[in-house]
Amino acid sequence: MIAAxxxxxxxAVSAQPxxxxxxxxxxxxxxCARLETDVAETVVLASNTxxxxxxHGLSVPLVVPPWRSWWAVSLCxxxxxxxxxxxxxxxxRKLERQAEYSHRLExxxxxxxxxxxxxxxxxxxxxxxxxxxxxxxxxTGLWNRRYLANEIPKDLAMIRRARIDDREATAGSPRxxxxxxxxxxxxxxxxxxxxxxxxHQAGDRVIVQTKELLARVSxxxxxxxRWGGDEFLLVGRQTGREAAAMLSDRLRQAIASHxxxxxxxxxxxxxxxxxxxxxxxxxxxxxxxxxxxxLDLADRALYRAKQGGRNQWVxxxxxxxxxxxxAFGRKDEDLETLADDGxxxxxxxxxxxxxxxxxxxxxxxxxxxxxxxxx
Numbered sequence: 001m002i003a004a005x006x007x008x009x010x011x012a013v014s015a016q017p018x019x020x021x022x023x024x025x026x027x028x029x030x031x032c033a034r035l036e037t038d039v040a041e042t043v044v045l046a047s048n049t050x051x052x053x054x055x056h057g058l059s060v061p062l063v064v065p066p067w068r069s070w071w072a073v074s075l076c077x078x079x080x081x082x083x084x085x086x087x088x089x090x091x092x093r094k095l096e097r098q099a100e101y102s103h104r105l106e107x108x109x110x111x112x113x114x115x116x117x118x119x120x121x122x123x124x125x126x127x128x129x130x131x132x133x134x135x136x137x138x139x140t141g142l143w144n145r146r147y148l149a150n151e152i153p154k155d156l157a158m159i160r161r162a163r164i165d166d167r168e169a170t171a172g173s174p175r176x177x178x179x180x181x182x183x184x185x186x187x188x189x190x191x192x193x194x195x196x197x198x199x200h201q202a203g204d205r206v207i208v209q210t211k212e213l214l215a216r217v218s219x220x221x222x223x224x225x226r227w228g229g230d231e232f233l234l235v236g237r238q239t240g241r242e243a244a245a246m247l248s249d250r251l252r253q254a255i256a257s258h259x260x261x262x263x264x265x266x267x268x269x270x271x272x273x274x275x276x277x278x279x280x281x282x283x284x285x286x287x288x289x290x291x292x293x294x295l296d297l298a299d300r301a302l303y304r305a306k307q308g309g310r311n312q313w314v315x316x317x318x319x320x321x322x323x324x325x326x327a328f329g330r331k332d333e334d335l336e337t338l339a340d341d342g343x344x345x346x347x348x349x350x351x352x353x354x355x356x357x358x359x360x361x362x363x364x365x366x367x368x369x370x371x372x373x374x375x
Contacts, residue, residue: 137226139204140211148225148235152291155181155237159279163286178283182236182244183295184276185302186214186251189310191230194260194268202262206230206270209261213254218247233295241278241317241347248274248313249349256311256351274313275302281317285324293331304335305348312350319345 044058066072135147162179188210195203207230214224214232223235234251236244255272262268277298280286289297301314308314316335318327322343330343339346 140208140226142211142224142226142232144226145228148223148233151223152235155235156279156291159286179238181279181291181294182234182239182247182276183279183291183298184234184236184244184248184251184274185227185295185298186232186234186255186272186274187302187306188230188255189271189273189306191270194262194270198262198266202266203230205262206260206268209258210255210272213258214251217250217254241315244276244278244315245313245347245349248276248315252311252313252349271311273302273305273310275299275305276313276315277301278317282322282324282327283318283320288324288328289318289331297331297335300335301346304346308348309350312348315347317345317347319343 042060042062044060045053046057047053067076135143135150137144159179159181188206191203191206194206207226210230210232211224211226214234218224218234219236221237225233225235227233234247236247239247252272252274255270259267259269275298277294279289279291279294281289281294281297297316301316305312305314314335319342327338327343330338330341335344335346338344
């Protein structure tokens, strides 16, 4: 038993791979296994304790695993290449989908942006129209009082800036022709009779025609405003006193010489009254009177023209030598009284006469009373 175990152990210890076994057999005259395509054979030789080897040995066949065959390796390579190609193709398609989604998203964003821009343009246009409607008179298309309140600060700022520049250029002495604003109020005489006799539609026609006359006579730099009812305001820039008087009479003559169409073949002649003043009211103290107070003086000059017989104009100007504090303190008194006291100057013009503190005008009457209307 011990010998057999010993031989077994020796055999086990003496077992060699096929190549090494071949060398040992050749030395001892033995034989070796031949390698085949898919099967290898290994011969195991053993010796006992007396160093006696067996002659034939133990032949052990070795089969090559399928996965190590050439076709298995080729198949695995093809599968690997296919997998790599599939992964690459999947990634390419993924990138293409992402690019397509990105382009579609860009197109949607661009379309939405254009839509929003179009809506913003429409909204801006509507806001501009709404703003224009809020600042214009619906009947005549002229500006209204709100427009004047919005725009007058710009004119006042320009006047202040120009006065500062003039003062710096002339070392503090004021010059003639310094910047100013003309406030000229015009009111139709007898429009109430037209409304009472022919109706308010006829009166509206008269107002529209009056607007056209004013636009024809005034300058491009003048701003026309429908002040309310049959009353209009003209704001003139860089207008001298003589030019204001001439403009007032041209307006008066244009209204008096016009035959107003009332509809249904009816016509009528009307006249107007005009009052004007300038801002700054006092050259020696430009900030003493506000533009609203100057506008009130022009309105009072208008009603003085009405009281004087209508179809005439009246201008109220600050006297050159009047005390600013006194003039401001007495600004609400009667204009004739202020003129007599030398605080203001009154200039007036009518078709056929002149008055105290007045400028001579064309002595022709160009209007016909309402009851002498033409058919």
